[in-house]
Amino acid sequence: MEKMSDRNEAWRKATRDSLPPRERMAIERVKMPEVAPARRVACRELEVNEGLTPGMARREACRCLDCVVPTCVEGCPVGVDIPGFVKEIERGEFLQAAAVLRRASALPAVCGRVCPQERQCEERCVRAKRPGGEAVAIGHLERFAADAELASGAAPEERVTSVDAARVAVIGSGPSGLSCAGDLARAGVAVTVFEALHEIGGVLKYGIPGFRLPNGVVDEEVDRLRRLGVRFVTNFVVGMTGTVEQLRAEGFCRFYVSSGAGLPRFMGIPGENYNGVLSSNEYLTRVNLMGAGSAGADTPVYRGGRVVVVGGGNTAMDSARTALRLGAERVTVVYRRGEREMPARVEEVRHAREEGCEFLTLTNPVAYLADARGRVRQVMVQRMELGEADEDGRRSPVAVAGSEHALDADMVVVAVGVSPNPIIPASVPGLDVSRRGTITVDPVTMRTSVPDIYAGGDIVRGGATVILAMGDGRRAARGILDSLPG
Ligand SMILES: Cc1cc2nc3c(=O)[nH]c(=O)nc-3n(C[C@H](O)[C@H](O)[C@H](O)COP(=O)(O)OP(=O)(O)OC[C@H]3O[C@@H](n4cnc5c(N)ncnc54)[C@H](O)[C@@H]3O)c2cc1C
Numbered sequence: 001m002e003k004m005s006d007r008n009e010a011w012r013k014a015t016r017d018s019l020p021p022r023e024r025m026a027i028e029r030v031k032m033p034e035v036a037p038a039r040r041v042a043c044r045e046l047e048v049n050e051g052l053t054p055g056m057a058r059r060e061a062c063r064c065l066d067c068v069v070p071t072c073v074e075g076c077p078v079g080v081d082i083p084g085f086v087k088e089i090e091r092g093e094f095l096q097a098a099a100v101l102r103r104a105s106a107l108p109a110v111c112g113r114v115c116p117q118e119r120q121c122e123e124r125c126v127r128a129k130r131p132g133g134e135a136v137a138i139g140h141l142e143r144f145a146a147d148a149e150l151a152s153g154a155a156p157e158e159r160v161t162s163v164d165a166a167r168v169a170v171i172g173s174g175p176s177g178l179s180c181a182g183d184l185a186r187a188g189v190a191v192t193v194f195e196a197l198h199e200i201g202g203v204l205k206y207g208i209p210g211f212r213l214p215n216g217v218v219d220e221e222v223d224r225l226r227r228l229g230v231r232f233v234t235n236f237v238v239g240m241t242g243t244v245e246q247l248r249a250e251g252f253c254r255f256y257v258s259s260g261a262g263l264p265r266f267m268g269i270p271g272e273n274y275n276g277v278l279s280s281n282e283y284l285t286r287v288n289l290m291g292a293g294s295a296g297a298d299t300p301v302y303r304g305g306r307v308v309v310v311g312g313g314n315t316a317m318d319s320a321r322t323a324l325r326l327g328a329e330r331v332t333v334v335y336r337r338g339e340r341e342m343p344a345r346v347e348e349v350r351h352a353r354e355e356g357c358e359f360l361t362l363t364n365p366v367a368y369l370a371d372a373r374g375r376v377r378q379v380m381v382q383r384m385e386l387g388e389a390d391e392d393g394r395r396s397p398v399a400v401a402g403s404e405h406a407l408d409a410d411m412v413v414v415a416v417g418v419s420p421n422p423i424i425p426a427s428v429p430g431l432d433v434s435r436r437g438t439i440t441v442d443p444v445t446m447r448t449s450v451p452d453i454y455a456g457g458d459i460v461r462g463g464a465t466v467i468l469a470m471g472d473g474r475r476a477a478r479g480i481l482d483s484l485p486g
C-alpha cells in the first residue's frame with residue numbers, strides 16, 4: 001500500500017475548512033455527461049462517457065469530506081491515496097492530482113474508465129453508507145485527473161538505462177505487464193516487453209471496445225513507457241517464436257509472465273460447433289483488433305440479425321453492445337442468475353439497456369439448433385431459479401424442470417469466462433501450475449517455482465480485473481528488484 005499524503009498540511013487544512021461538512025453533504029453527485037444512446041450506437045468508436053469539465057470535477061471533489069479514516073482507500077486493491085488526489089482536484093491542482101494517482105496506479109486513465117468502482121472504493125465511501133447516500137464519484141475524478149495530465153502534454157519522467165543494467169523480459173503487454181515494465185524501467189532496469197499480437201495493450205486493446213476505452217488512451221500510456229526506455233517487441237509468441245531458454249541465453253536474467261487468460265471457455269452443450277456460434281474472445285478480437293466490423297474488411301464478421309449473447313460479465317456487455325453497433329436487429333443477453341448477481345460493472349449494464357439490449361435473466365442455454373447448412377437458427381434455453389449460496393456467497397442457479405423453450409438466433413456470442421493460455425506453462429520445465437492451469441506464485445514476491453520467473457495478472461488469477469492485474473505487476477517488479485544483485 002502506498003503512503004497516504006499528510007492531511008494536516010496547511011493547504012489541505014485550508015481546503016477542508018473552506019466549506020463546512022454540512023454544505024459538502026448537501027452537494028448532489030455530479031452526473032457524468034454521456035453521448036445519447038441513439039448517437040453512440042450509430043458511431044461505433046465514440047466514447048460513451050464524455051468526461052467531467054474542470055468545474056464539474058472541482059464541484060464533485062468538494063463532496064469528499066477528507067475523512068480522518070478514509071474507508072474508500074480500504075476498498076481500492078492498490079491503495080490509491082483517494083482523499084489526497086481528490087483534494088488536489090478541489091484546489092485546482094489537476095497535475096498534482098494525477099501525480100498522487102500515479103504513485104499507486106500505473107494506468108489511471110484506464111482505471112478511471114474500467115474499474116468496478118461501485119464494488120471497490122465507492123462502495124466503501126462514508127457517503128454511500130447513509131440511507132439514500134451516493135458515494136463520491138471517485139472513478140470519474142480519477143479519469144478527469146489522468147485525462148488532464150495527458151491533455152497537458154506534461155513530459156513524463158525520462159530515464160536512461162545504464163549499459164550494464166540488468167535485462168528483464170516481460171511476457172505479455174496487458175495491464176499487468178505494462179505496470180511491471182514501468183516500475184522496472186523507473187528503477188533503471190533494461191526492460192523488453194514481448195507481445196504475441198501486433199498491438200500493445202492486451203485486453204485493453206483487443207477486448208474492451210473503443211466506446212468504453214479509446215485506443216488512443218492506451219497508446220498514450222504505452223508512449224510514456226517507451227519514453228522511460230521500455231522496449232516493445234510485437235508478433236513474438238514466447239514459447240513458439242522463441243523460448244524462455246533462448247531469451248536466457250540472450251542475456252535476460254529475470255522474466256515476468258503476464259500472458260493473461262485468453263483461452264475462451266464454452267459450456268460443452270450440443271451445437272457449439274455450428275456456424276454462427278463464436279466465443280466473445282474471437283468476436284471482440286476480430287472487431288477491435290482486425291477491423292472485422294469495417295466496410296471492406298478482409299475477414300468480415302457476420303453482423304447478425306437476431307443475436308444472443310450468453311453471460312453476465314463485462315465481456316458479455318461489450319459483445320452485446322458491439323453487435324448493436326454493427327447493425328444487429330435485436331440483441332438479447334441470456335444470463336443464468338439475476339441482474340443483481342451480474343459481474344459486469346453496473347454502468348455497463350445500464351448503458352447496454354439504454355442502447356436497446358434486452359436481458360433474459362435466470363435463463364441458461366442447453367443446446368443450439370441449426371438449419372440444414374449447419375447455421376445456427378435457435379437457442380434452446382431453460383429457466384433457472386436461485387438456490388443455496390456457493391463458496392463465493394453467490395446463490396447458485398438451479399434448472400427449473402420442464403421449462404425449456406427456444407429463442408430465434410442467427411448468431412450466438414458465448415461469454416462465459418476464460419482460461420489461461422497453456423503455451424508458457426507447457427514450454428517452461430518445472431513451472432508449477434494449478435488444476436485450473438493458472439501459474440502458482442508466492443503472493444508477496446510473485447515468484448514462481450522457477451527462481452528467475454515471476455508471474456501475475458490473469459495467468460495467475462484466472463479472469464480478474466485490470467487493477468488486480470496491475471497490482472500484481474507492481475508487486476512482481478518489487479520482487480524482481482529485491483532479487484537482483486547489488
Ligand atoms: C472484453 C473484456 C472486458 C473487460 N472489461 C473489464 C473492465 O471493465 N474492468 C476490469 O477491471 N476488467 C475488465 N476485464 C478484465 C481485464 O481486462 C483483465 O483482467 C486484464 O486485462 C488482465 O490483464 P493481464 O495483463 O493479466 O492480461 P491481458 O490483458 O490478457 O494481456 C495478456 C497479453 O499477453 C499476450 N500473450 C499471451 N501469451 C503470450 C505469449 N506466449 N508470448 C507473448 N505474449 C503473450 C496476449 O496477447 C495479451 O496481449 C475485461 C476483460 C475482457 C476480455
Ligand code: SF4
Binds near residue numbers: 070071073
Ligand atoms: S470515504 Fe468518501 S468522503 Fe471520505 S475520504 Fe473517501 S471519498 Fe472522501
